[in-house]
Amino acid sequence: MSQPDPRINIDRLIAELQCLAAISDCPEPPPAVTRVVFTETDLRARDYLTGLYEQAGLAVRVDAIGNTFARWEGAEPALPAVGSGSHTDAIPHSGMYDGTVGVLGVLEAIRALKSAGAQPRRSIEVLMFTSEEPTRFGMGCTGSRLLSGAITPDELAQLRDSDDQDYDQVRQAAGFNGPLDSVELPSEYYHAFVELHIEQGPVLEAERLDIGVVTAIAAPAALQFTVTGQGGHAGGVLMPARHDALTAAAEVTLAIERLAQQSRSPDLVATVGQLDVHPGAVNSIPSRVRFSLDIRDINNDNRDAVVREIGVQAQAIAERRGVAIGSRVLNADPPAIAADSIIDAVEAAADALRLSHRRMISRAYHDSLFIARVAPTGMIFIPCRGGVSHRPDEFSTPDQIKAGVQTLALTLAELAK
Numbered sequence: 001m002s003q004p005d006p007r008i009n010i011d012r013l014i015a016e017l018q019c020l021a022a023i024s025d026c027p028e029p030p031p032a033v034t035r036v037v038f039t040e041t042d043l044r045a046r047d048y049l050t051g052l053y054e055q056a057g058l059a060v061r062v063d064a065i066g067n068t069f070a071r072w073e074g075a076e077p078a079l080p081a082v083g084s085g086s087h088t089d090a091i092p093h094s095g096m097y098d099g100t101v102g103v104l105g106v107l108e109a110i111r112a113l114k115s116a117g118a119q120p121r122r123s124i125e126v127l128m129f130t131s132e133e134p135t136r137f138g139m140g141c142t143g144s145r146l147l148s149g150a151i152t153p154d155e156l157a158q159l160r161d162s163d164d165q166d167y168d169q170v171r172q173a174a175g176f177n178g179p180l181d182s183v184e185l186p187s188e189y190y191h192a193f194v195e196l197h198i199e200q201g202p203v204l205e206a207e208r209l210d211i212g213v214v215t216a217i218a219a220p221a222a223l224q225f226t227v228t229g230q231g232g233h234a235g236g237v238l239m240p241a242r243h244d245a246l247t248a249a250a251e252v253t254l255a256i257e258r259l260a261q262q263s264r265s266p267d268l269v270a271t272v273g274q275l276d277v278h279p280g281a282v283n284s285i286p287s288r289v290r291f292s293l294d295i296r297d298i299n300n301d302n303r304d305a306v307v308r309e310i311g312v313q314a315q316a317i318a319e320r321r322g323v324a325i326g327s328r329v330l331n332a333d334p335p336a337i338a339a340d341s342i343i344d345a346v347e348a349a350a351d352a353l354r355l356s357h358r359r360m361i362s363r364a365y366h367d368s369l370f371i372a373r374v375a376p377t378g379m380i381f382i383p384c385r386g387g388v389s390h391r392p393d394e395f396s397t398p399d400q401i402k403a404g405v406q407t408l409a410l411t412l413a414e415l416a417k
């Protein structure tokens with residue numbers, strides 16, 4: 001295959017990112033975005049993308065939970081394809097680049113390769129994962145988990161959303177049917193997989209680098225805690241007699257922060273992002289509080305040791321305060337290690353484009369965390385302003401996006417040879 005001149009039409013790509021950002025449930029205008037899996041808005045975004053993939057001459061198929069594949073057939077279509085993609089769903093009040101740069105960037109990379117006359121031996125396939133964010137079902141990466149066999153159809157079907165609807169009901173109501181056991185990819189389906197994504201951290205910008213070559217993806221775990229106290233009248237129950245679920249939850253939250261700050265691993269991070277107070281009345285002592293814990297580390301064992309210590313300290317708080325504290329693990333995943341073959345291809349592409357680059361870990365998780373279980377996988381990062389993400393002011397410049405897409409195009413061309 002000739003060395004394609006990845007002439008990226010960045011104006012078109014930015015316009016498409018802006019069109020996609022406008023498909024949002026966020027009360028604030030773009031670049032603030034909210035796009036939750038299996039909502040009407042999510043379905044409109046999928047329609048928009050499918051239209052673009054078909055315009056580009058790609059063959060589109062959708063699986064039983066909405067993972068969307070758009071294939072540029074290679075000269076030898078029977079060979080395992082080279083995959084690339086990311087996600088389109090967006091957490092509430094977030095930004096317009098998380099996931100979408102990878103979903104639209106690979107389309108632009110394919111269009112550039114086609115216009116440069118490339119004819120890959122292997123097919124190149126866009127994969128838009130049905131949902132990467134944990135917003136609706138509490139667990140992230142449900143699409144890539146099922147594709148890679150990291151979760152069984154039964155386990156997936158039992159996930160419930162905040163309206164207590166199960167995953168299976170919701171995906172079918174959104175129009176995705178077919179047996180859940182048809183989703184898992186056949187073995188060796190992909191020859192290689194590469195995901196383009198904003199860094200969601202400050203390193204590349206701080207070091208004035210163009211490209212991040214991901215070597216590993218941190219290991220995420222998600223737990224849900226329930227604190228049960230006695231509740232009661234805000235006026236009638238004197239302080240010594242109280243068993244307040246919210247102040248107990250607050251003490252556990254501070255214990256979590258302290259354990260994360262004191263961890264011997266600098267990569268350990270812990271976040272309580274959701275908290276639900278019952279009955280939630282101004283003059284009623286909270287009787288039940290549920291809160292989430294998102295905890296990660298590149299070192300799996302250290303993460304799990306901190307989770308155990310959190311449990312020990314929570315029980316001590318429960319006894320002292322006369323409340324009950326329970327928890328359940330939603331997921332506790334190992335880290336993913338990028339394949340040398342992908343790392344080498346990305347570095348060679350960046351060198352060919354005279355782009356500065358460095359190897360780095362990903363502190364955010366991505367669908368590549370699971371695809372790495374079934375194919376040689378890697379990621380390409382581009383800088384984002386201030387390292388900010390999951391906020392409306394998330395931003396990467398057109399030049400940064402263009403550099404990422406050019407690197408992706410050359411990487412795909414190399415892997416599809």
Ligand code: HGY
Binds near residue numbers: 134140
């Ligand atoms: O939370 C994450 O790391 C990803 O952005 N969903």
Ligand code: MN
Binds near residue numbers: 390
């Ligand atoms: Mn995200």
Ligand code: MN
Binds near residue numbers: 098099197
């Ligand atoms: Mn993402």
Ligand code: MN
Binds near residue numbers: 347
């Ligand atoms: Mn180099």
